[in-house]
Amino acid sequence: MKGLYGQLREGSGELKFLIQEKSVPVSPESHQVKVQVKACALSPVDTGFLDDLKLRRDLLPVGREIAGIVLQVGPKVTFFQPDDEVVGILPLDAELSGLCDMVLMDEHLLVQKPEKVTYVEAAGGIQDGLRAYTALHTLGRVAAGHSVLVMDGASPFGMMTIQVAHYHGVKVLATALSLEDQRLLEKLRPSMGVQESLLARIISTWDPKVDLVEACLEETGGLGVDMVIDAGVRLYEEDSVGQSLLPHKHDVISLLGVGGHWVTTERNLQLDPPDSRSLFLRGASVSFLNEEVWGASRARQGRYLHILRDMVEKLAAGTLRPQLDEPVPWYEAAVSMDMVQTKQARKKVVIQF
Known part of the structure; x- marks a missing residue:
């Protein structure tokens, strides 16, 4: 075949x-x-x-x-x-x-x-939905009233994460990597009518005048966000090819609130002693997002199927698109x-x- x-x-x-x-x-x-x-x-x-x-x-x-x-x-x-x-x-x-x-x-x-x-x-929708559920619930354990920053919110994974988080009563901030991405995300924030906005704030990281840390602290009253889901980070100050729009790891830690949680897709993340100390002072934690681990243990098979069923039901209801x-x-x-x-x-x- x-x-x-x-x-x-x-x-x-x-x-x-x-x-x-x-x-x-x-x-x-x-x-x-x-x-x-x-x-x-x-x-x-x-x-x-x-x-x-x-x-x-x-x-x-x-x-x-x-x-x-x-x-x-x-x-x-x-x-x-x-x-x-x-x-x-x-x-x-x-x-x-x-x-x-x-x-x-x-x-x-x-x-x-x-x-x-x-x-x-x-x-x-099934894989991006699985990633979103894994990041928000299995790793981040978000709850209603929490705040979460979704990096690259206009990507398929970012859009699915925004929708899942909003459904559970989470305040969502998202970054836009380009003007086109920003326009796409702005459609989630209706300017008129009674439809509720999915996003509390869009942060234009493509604009050099916009500071990611300042924007997050301003939106949260200086407290920082409860959770960050990145789409990759810069490990060094120098911008490498294709990483100019990625946040530096120090910026991600700086915008976390007390007891915050950083879910990263950066598999080669390297934390220096000052980074670890900053996380320690905040009582914050780091998790690595790898949705493939669901297949590594049969003890988690029931939870995996529960996530898939819940996700397709929300697709049927129009909650997730x-x-x-x-x-x-x-x-x-x-x-x-x-x-x-x-x-x-x-x-x-x-x-x-």
């Missing part, structure tokens, strides 16, 4: 994406279900993370967030039956690409897709994946079958 896979280019370390034929088992095993894929969202392939887990292969499957219809179930499957509409995320060690007509998945990695949610919406690009046909998958891998796509790209 044809699917999309990534292969390392010789000498460059970059991935090239190509269509390859792979065989699929005829029938599912005990707890497996065979799913006909209707939509598959694209996310960058993290080769370094796969190396750390010893999961690197010559051909890396592409596309893990899928939505589709159950065609066949294994003899011990209890959650699903044929013709059920489902959505889920393929595991990191999956051998087949999600961009195949059919995939085999364990039933404990899938949840029912509500009728009101399209296949494209389900596939396009993923930031999606126009659906892409299958024959353009390789080109689209190359744009996603090189971070040229600002919206979530979904392949529709």
Whole structure:
């Protein structure tokens, strides 16, 4: 069966994406279900993370967030039956690409897709929703009345995080990396009518006149925010290529309030003694956002499925709306994946079958 896979280019370390034929088992095993894929969202392939887990292969499957219809179930499957509409995320060690007509998945990695949610919406929102829930609830433990700063609020993950936080009564601040991003975020703050604003403040980090720390302290009465979710940070004062709009780690610590929590996506974060002392004086803490850990322990499987179910229910109710690009046909998958891998796509790209 044809699917999309990534292969390392010789000498460059970059991935090239190509269509390859792979065989699929005829029938599912005990707890497996065979799913006909209707939509598959694209996310960058993290080769370094796969190396750390010893999961690197010559051909890396592409596309893990899928939505589709159950065609066949294994003899011990209890959650699903044929013709059920489902959505889920393929595991990191999956051998087949999600961009195949059919995939085999364990039933404990899938949840029912509500009728009101399209296949494209389900596939396009599931991973960013999982990241948002993990950052806000599992790591940050936010509660109504807290304040949170979402870095790069106009990204698909940022937009989903803003919506989840607002739903739970959190005061949300967000940064905009460009004028276009700011205009997108301003749509979440209606100037008239009774619709409640999702954002308390938009901080234009693209404008050199705007100081991130001052803006956050001003909005919180000098107390600092209860939680920060970054989109990467600068570890050194000198701006490296592509990091000029990222906040410095010292700025992130400076805008935290007492007992605050910093959720970071920076896997190589290095805290110097003055940084640690500043966190100590605030009684603040740091967590690393890695939503892949849900698959590392079976003891957390029930909580993982609860998050997915809650998220798709909110998609059905219209509480959450993923930031999606126009659906892409299958024959353009390789080109689209190359744009996603090189971070040229600002919206979530979904392949529709």
